[in-house]
Every structure is written in structure tokens, then in C-alpha cells.
Amino acid sequence: MTAPDLPRISLLGTTAILFEAPGTFDLPHQRRIWALAAMASKWPGVREAIPGITNLMLTFETPPRAVDSLVSALNDGWDAAQELAIEGRDIELPVTYGGEIGSSLQTVADHTGLSVDDVASIHAAPLYTVFALGSHPGYCYLGGMDPRIAIPRRQTPLQRCEGGSVSIGGSQTGVSASPGPSGWHAIGHTTWTFFDPSWPVPAALAPGDTVRFKVDRVIR
Amino acid sequence: MPIDTTDIERLAQILERSGVASIEIEENGQSLKLVMETEGPTVPSPALAALTGRSDGVANVAKADVAGIFVAAHPSRTKPFVEPGQAIEAGAIVGLVKIGRLYVPVLSPAAGIVDSIVAEAGATVGYGTPIVSVRSAA
Amino acid sequence: MIEILSVLGPASVQDLGRFDQYRFGVGTSGAMDDIALRAGNILLANDENAAGIEIPMTPFKLRFGRDTAFALTGADAGADLGGRAIPPWWRSQARAGDVLSLKAMTRGARSYLTVGGGIDVPVVLGSRSTQLRGQLGGLHGRSLQPGDVLPCTAPDSSACIGELGTEPADIALARPNAPAGVTVVRVVIAGEYDMYDGVAQDLFWRSDWKVTPQSNRYGYRLQGPAVMPISPVEKRSHGIVPGVVQIPPNGQPIIQMRDAQTSGGYPKIATVIEADLWRIGQAGLGGKLRFEQTLYPDALAAQDEVSAYLDKLRVNVRRLEELRRCR
Numbered sequence: 001m002t003a004p005d006l007p008r009i010s011l012l013g014t015t016a017i018l019f020e021a022p023g024t025f026d027l028p029h030q031r032r033i034w035a036l037a038a039m040a041s042k043w044p045g046v047r048e049a050i051p052g053i054t055n056l057m058l059t060f061e062t063p064p065r066a067v068d069s070l071v072s073a074l075n076d077g078w079d080a081a082q083e084l085a086i087e088g089r090d091i092e093l094p095v096t097y098g099g100e101i102g103s104s105l106q107t108v109a110d111h112t113g114l115s116v117d118d119v120a121s122i123h124a125a126p127l128y129t130v131f132a133l134g135s136h137p138g139y140c141y142l143g144g145m146d147p148r149i150a151i152p153r154r155q156t157p158l159q160r161c162e163g164g165s166v167s168i169g170g171s172q173t174g175v176s177a178s179p180g181p182s183g184w185h186a187i188g189h190t191t192w193t194f195f196d197p198s199w200p201v202p203a204a205l206a207p208g209d210t211v212r213f214k215v216d217r218v219i220r
Numbered sequence: 221m222p223i224d225t226t227d228i229e230r231l232a233q234i235l236e237r238s239g240v241a242s243i244e245i246e247e248n249g250q251s252l253k254l255v256m257e258t259e260g261p262t263v264p265s266p267a268l269a270a271l272t273g274r275s276d277g278v279a280n281v282a283k284a285d286v287a288g289i290f291v292a293a294h295p296s297r298t299k300p301f302v303e304p305g306q307a308i309e310a311g312a313i314v315g316l317v318k319i320g321r322l323y324v325p326v327l328s329p330a331a332g333i334v335d336s337i338v339a340e341a342g343a344t345v346g347y348g349t350p351i352v353s354v355r356s357a358a
Numbered sequence: 359m360i361e362i363l364s365v366l367g368p369a370s371v372q373d374l375g376r377f378d379q380y381r382f383g384v385g386t387s388g389a390m391d392d393i394a395l396r397a398g399n400i401l402l403a404n405d406e407n408a409a410g411i412e413i414p415m416t417p418f419k420l421r422f423g424r425d426t427a428f429a430l431t432g433a434d435a436g437a438d439l440g441g442r443a444i445p446p447w448w449r450s451q452a453r454a455g456d457v458l459s460l461k462a463m464t465r466g467a468r469s470y471l472t473v474g475g476g477i478d479v480p481v482v483l484g485s486r487s488t489q490l491r492g493q494l495g496g497l498h499g500r501s502l503q504p505g506d507v508l509p510c511t512a513p514d515s516s517a518c519i520g521e522l523g524t525e526p527a528d529i530a531l532a533r534p535n536a537p538a539g540v541t542v543v544r545v546v547i548a549g550e551y552d553m554y555d556g557v558a559q560d561l562f563w564r565s566d567w568k569v570t571p572q573s574n575r576y577g578y579r580l581q582g583p584a585v586m587p588i589s590p591v592e593k594r595s596h597g598i599v600p601g602v603v604q605i606p607p608n609g610q611p612i613i614q615m616r617d618a619q620t621s622g623g624y625p626k627i628a629t630v631i632e633a634d635l636w637r638i639g640q641a642g643l644g645g646k647l648r649f650e651q652t653l654y655p656d657a658l659a660a661q662d663e664v665s666a667y668l669d670k671l672r673v674n675v676r677r678l679e680e681l682r683r684c685r
Contacts, residue, residue, distance in 0.1 A: 010549035013629030014657045015599040018549060025594060050380045050597045052621055057597025059380060063658060133383045134595060134621030137492035141595055141621075152592055153623060155607045159572065169623060170592045177383070180491045181576055183606065183624060195382070197482050197494045203382040286681075294445045296434050296465055296526050313445065316523065320674045321530065323523035
């Protein structure tokens with residue numbers, strides 16, 4: 001997946017500003033994003049500092065009259081950012097690969113030239129780190145996927161992908177917490193609960209937590 | 221606050237410009253009525269003649285109760301609220317008075333058939349200005 | 359209290375939205391036409407964030423269980439209260455037992471019902487807005503069904519409210535030289551704009567995009583010529599906000615709306631300015647949309663214009679209340 005050589009900063013209308021870090025999609029870069037987020041969340045006028053995959057979005061309380069100082073602050077902040085190592089929890093998630101919900105398992109196998117069993121075991125092998133939350137309530141973007149099973153996002157996003165779906169989009173993987181539209185390829189599902197608004201912290205996982213998938217079943 | 225001469229002058233100007241025959245204002249126990257004097261014999265306007273001339277049924281007049289611009293149709297619509305010959309209920313909206321960005325409704329005092337739209341769309345109206353005449357069964 | 363009698367499509371309880379929850383993947387939700395909701399609340403002297411009902415389709419019917427001051431703003435839906443016509447952008451007084459009927463939308467795509475004091479559903483994660491995906495907020499996190507009963511906060515004043523209308527936003531905020539039958543929305547170009555060449559960019563600006571039937575609170579899916587990048591773009595997932603215009607590989611733009619996911623990786627060509635989001639909310643299925651390039655300072659000026667309209671409304675309503683009593 002493409003990444004800039006220098007940080008890229010762009011506006012999202014009058015609502016937010018996006019900072020994209022240069023470099024590889026890996027934990028050291030993500031830790032620097034976490035550090036930048038911690039800094040930026042305290043800046044005046046910033047509503048939230050939301051990490052993405054080696055990027056950071058700042059939503060505005062009210063849009064600043066001029067963005068120059070914010071742009072400088074982001075660049076300076078990134079230069080100064082030291083890796084923030086978050087000690088999270090370790091979670092094990094049993095997954096049923098394939099089947100009705102994991103309907104794209106064969107698609108991924110075809111695209112990569114691997115067998116469905118290999119796709120499943122390669123997917124379940126690493127210890128993943130939660131890089132960021134986003135997309136929908138409780139959804140986690142995980143870092144650490146094996147590039148052998150990477151597959152570009154869908155041509156046309158699906159209008160509905162089931163809750164608990166384990167999917168691949170580009171070289172990223174994640175688990176949906178609820179049904180909804182998706183541009184990713186669902187390869188399996190898990191029955192865990194990722195989100196509940198009545199919990200003190202509504203999302204089950206947070207950046208810095210680690211996840212290991214366990215192959216419960218592979219439905220061919 | 222007493223109605224003073226500058227108010228009266230301004231009201232007289234509005235009266236003249238609007239082509240309305242009279243304005244009546246009631247405020248804090250005081251009332252003021254201004255009537256246009258025309259040259260020669262007083263010839264009632266056709267609309268006012270219609271109000272007084274008919275013998276069948278009772279003539280009711282829906283009047284403005286605020287000062288502003290009379291609007292015959294809702295700004296989002298092309299069709300006026302009422303048209304002559306239309307049957308309406310008591311309390312039905314027969315037009316609007318625009319004050320800045322707000323629209324105050326003019327309501328029919330009685331059920332009946334709309335006789336005529338007395339006020340001109342776009343005209344300045346005041347408290348008591350006749351807007352629409354409605355004929356109801358005697 | 360309000361009882362829903364009949365409803366089509368996803369009507370839901372919405373306030374202005376749920377903020378400060380993006381870090382959990384929870385988007386803003388909130389009224390698709392935030393201006394209509396605010397205006398209704400202003401007419402009723404409510405907090406502008408008081409929750410109302412967003413009605414995206416007709417026919418729609420509800421019954422008032424008590425005497426209730428209410429306002430109806432947004433799309434002109436040919437409404438009547440117990441047979442008495444209620445004009446658009448209007449406030450009125452309902453008596454207990456009155457049935458409010460919205461017959462057909464002739465102008466706009468979403469109507470908003472607000473009530474004195476607001477709809478009293480629980481606040482979830484800081485807002486009463488319904489989020490259908492997360493099944494949270496509003497009434498049990500879902501769209502409204504016949505038989506649903508919505509509690510209303512009892513307003514401060516028990517005096518009956520006078521009938522009053524206000525200039526509809528689509529007239530007060532009409533864009534000069536707007537082409538008939540086309541909704542024009544101002545956008546600020548986004549990070550991936552330069553990944554499209556001049557020809558593709560031109561297609562984006564010049565086309566009258568058709569709002570397909572797959573358009574809803576998640577996003578407006580548009581149909582028109584394929585807008586393709588110079589080479590395929592696969593971005594790392596990053597935050598997005600309502601108004602972001604993504605273009606998936608099929609070249610058909612999608613405007614992410616209030617219930618959109620909070621992050622994505624499709625290339626973004628532009629973002630609709632906040633001041634124009636409501637115009638999309640009022641664009642009906644099958645309607646036409648055009649994008650107009652805007653610079654950030656002009657987008658702020660547009661925001662100021664919206665604030666001025668609402669400020670004026672607030673002041674006018676207050677002043678009029680001081681002069682009049684209920685008739």
C-alpha cells in the first residue's frame with residue numbers, strides 16, 4: 001500500500017485535518033502516532049485526536065480560522081514524537097474460517113494462489129497488535145498480518161457484511177463488531193462482543209492490546 | 221408608552237403607500253384610527269363595496285394582527301392559501317404577514333366561503349388591516 | 359408522549375449528533391439536515407440540540423398523547439393536524455389525541471418533527487441520536503415502528519404556543535445561480551485529489567451526479583461517468599468524517615454521511631463543507647447533485663452564513679414572543 005515519503009497533511013472539509021506519517025506500516029511507526037495523538041489531543045480547538053493506520057485525524061471543536069499553525073504543530077509534533085509503548089491486554093479469539101460469513105476465503109485463496117487452509121493458518125499465526133479503533137463501534141484495525149495474504153479492497157463495497165466478520169483489506173486485517181457496509185473481504189467470523197455502550201469504556205479493545213486468532217474450524 | 225406624533229406620521233405614510241383605506245391600532249388601552257381622505261365623493265374600493273354590498277349571508281373579515289408584509293401563498297408553494305369561492309373552516313389560514321424572517325398567520329374568524337382577497341400580496345399591512353373577506357351563512 | 363401510527367422507511371430519533379466518541383469507532387449520527395432540526399427547536403424555544411424525529415419518507419402518521427407544542431421543518435410534506443393544514447417550517451399547538459399526518463414530500467427529502475422540550479429518550483454516549491449500526495441511542499437503537507411510544511420532556515411553559523412560521527432554509531440560504539433541479543454542494547479538495555488527472559477531475563466537477571436508490575444515512579452513492587485515478591490507489595485506513603467523498607475502484611463517488619464508518623481507505627477526492635451537508639440530506643433519491651470547488655476560507659464564510667441565519671431566527675422569535683401572547 002502506498003505511503004508518502006514526507007508527512008502528508010490534508011483537510012477534511014471544515015471538520016477535520018488528517019496527518020499521514022511516512023514510513024512502513026509497522027508497530028514502531030504506530031507507536032509514534034500514539035505519542036502524537038496524546039500530544040495533539042491537548043491542543044486548543046482539537047475535539048479528538050484519532051489514530052488510524054500510521055496516520056492521525058484531528059476533529060475540530062470549531063474550525064480554526066487559519067490552519068497554518070496546526071500544520072506546523074503536527075510536523076513539529078511528529079519530529080519530536082518518541083515511540084509510545086502501550087502495555088495492553090492479550091486476547092485470544094476463536095475463529096471459524098470460511099462458511100457463509102467468511103464467504104471471501106476462496107477469493108483470497110484464488111488471489112494469493114494458496115489453499116484455504118493455508119490462508120487460515122497464515123492469518124491465525126501472528127500475534128496482532130490493535131493499532132487503532134475505527135470504522136464502526138468497537139472495530140479494531142490490527143497490525144502484523146502476513147503480506148502473503150494481502151488482497152486489495154473490493155471494487156464496489158458490499159452493502160452488508162456481518163458482525164463478527166474477520167476480514168482482509170489491502171495488507172490490513174480486522175474484525176467487525178456489527179453488520180454494515182464494507183470494502184473488505186470477509187474470510188471468517190468470531191462470536192466475541194467488541195462493543196457495549198453500557199460498559200464504562202464502550203469498546204472492548206484499545207490501541208496497544210494484542211490479539212491472537214485461534215483456528216476453530218475451516219469450512220471449505 | 222403613549223402613541224406619539226412621529227408614530228402617527230409614519231403610520232400615515234404606510235397608509236398612503238399601501239393603498240389601504242384605514243389602519244386601527246390598539247395599545248395599552250389607547251386606540252388610534254387613521255382613515256385615508258380621498259378627493260371628491262368617497263367611493264369605496266370594489267373590495268370594500270363587496271364587503272358591505274352583499275345581502276346574502278354575513279360578511280366576516282380576516283384581519284392582520286401584526287404589522288408586516290402580506291403574503292398570499294407560503295414561500296415554498298405557488299398556490300395561495302385561499303381563493304375566492306373556496307370553502308374554509310373557522311381558524312383556517314387565509315394568508316401570512318411576514319415580519320423579517322417570520323410568518324404570522326392570518327386566520328379566518330368564521331367558517332364559510334372566501335369572498336375576496338382584500339389585501340394585495342406584497343403590501344404593507346398593520347394591525348386591523350382587512351386581508352380576506354369570508355361570507356358565512358346568516 | 360407521541361405514538362407512531364404509521365411509518366415508511368427508516369424514521370428515527372435524532373439530535374445534532376454524538377461527538378467525542380470517534381476513538382471507539384462511534385460516528386456522529388445526528389440529523390441529516392441539522393439546520394431544519396435547529397430551526398424547529400428555535401421556534402419552540404428549545405435547546406437547539408433537543409431530539410426530534412427525522413422522517414425520510416411519507417406517508418407518516420403520529421398521535422399526540424398530550425397537549426404538545428410542536429414544529430415541522432425540513433421537507434414540505436403536505437402535513438395536516440386533525441385535518442387542519444400545517445404549512446412547512448411551522449410551529450403549532452396539538453391537543454391531546456390530535457393526529458399529525460405527513461402525506462407526500464413535494465420539496466426536499468426529510469422532514470423533522472420537534473416538540474416543546476424535546477423527545478425524551480435516554481442519552482447514550484452523550485447523545486440521543488440513533489445509531490443504527492451500533493444499535494444505540496434513539497428509541498432502542500433502531501428506526502421507528504408503528505405502535506412505538508416516544509416520551510416527551512414536559513416543556514417549561516404550559517402556556518399554549520402561537521402559530522408561527524419561518525423562512526425555509528432552502529429559500530433563505532438559496533445559492534445564487536443555482537441550476538434548477540440540481541443540488542449544488544461546496545467541497546474542499548481532499549488528500550487524493552492530485553491522484554486524478556485533469557480529465558478525471560473535470561468529470562468530477564462538471565457532471566450532474568445521480569443520487570442512486572442505495573443512498574441513505576450511511577452514504578450517498580452517486581452514479582455518473584467513472585472517475586478513475588492515474589493509477590490504482592490503496593490507502594491505509596484513516597479517519598473520515600461526514601461529507602468525505604470517496605471514490606472506490608469502480609469510479610462512482612460515495613459521499614459519506616452521518617452514519618458512515620469513522621474510517622476508510624478508499625481515495626478521497628474532496629469533502630463536502632459542513633455548511634452544505636444539509637443540502638445532501640434534502641436531496642431525494644433520483645435527484646441530481648453537483649460539486650463546486652471551494653477554498654477553506656470560503657467554507658468558513660459559508661458556515662458563518664448559516665450561523666447568521668440561525669442567530670437571526672433566534673432573535674426574531676424571541677422578539678416576537680415579547681410582543682405577542684397566545685391567541
